[in-house]
Amino acid sequence: MPLPFLTADRDLKADGRAPESIALPHDEPDHWRRPYRPGPWRVGAAAVFLLLASFVLLSALIIALAGSLPGAAVCAVVAALMIALALRLVRVGVWVSARGLRQVNLLRTTTLPWSGVAAVRTAQQPVRWLGLPRTVQGQALIVERTQGGPLRALVTDHNGDFLSRPEAFEQAADVLEAWAAENRP
Template sequence: MPLPFLTADRAFDTTDPVALPFDDHDEWRRPYRPGSWRVGAAALALLLASFVLLAAMIIAAAGTFGGAVATLGVAALVIVGALRMLRMGAWVSRAGVRRVSFFSTRTVPWAKVTSLRTVQQPVRWLGLPRTVQGQALVLDRPAGERLLLLSDHDADFLSRVEAFDRAADTVEAWNAEYGTAPAATR
């Protein structure tokens, strides 16, 4: 059985440092593995959903079908939330770069990227309102709009500085390959 979430690990085992790590550049891919904080939160949400599904089964066995359907709906919302949490992050393809957040998705074509660089700035810690000083991969658009793609204190890179550097370098390599503007150096 193929395990597609392991392809990110194998993608960085290449001996050619210039090559982009994926064979099919038209498919949207995350250039890094999801972090342990993100996977752990999703696993806890799925564990909660299993208990809610068990409660729905017990409620249905007791004969209260309206309550069972409502409880089943709550479990479905928790499962959808956990799956959406796992999809969050930066995705790249030949078409551009995509920033997936919990409630929205923004896609920027490579032709609209004026610069892509790693900067030192205050970043949100695990997506919470608290900010700390850290690194962020920032994408600039022609109208002066900035889009924060990755930070070293989000759920994917907290305590994984090397993984953040590798992911930022990979996104910059995609920009250098398909973007019209040259990628900025650090």
């Protein structure tokens, strides 16, 4: 299921142009947008969390009707946390705007202005498979800072967005490198 409101290619279908014909698909460069679509593994995991949250909310309703309001409140809080986790899981990735590059992790976000970016490149290295401790040989998008060490490689060809989709990884890496080349001083 395409989620065009989460990506930078939402305006391409209205123009009738193919995504390959536009190097930098952005009409509003000041808005933060992800230059690629969330992958099926990430969306599937978020859907499972939402499904589990619906069951927990149903159990909260049953517990509340049975007369135990503190138990229902605990179930409602657990469901709210599961919904928040699902939404955050969908937002994980690299976002760009004219102001800089934003790396969204599950628990924290790192924003780097374009003046702080030294280089954006792909590299062959061991990468984590679906974010698990197991590593495999793959490609990672490396963002090097002008001061300090590089950012943690969040965009890899084996993460939840690009597993089994190497052409999507190449396209996303090209678009991120183009954003960096256009906006770096």
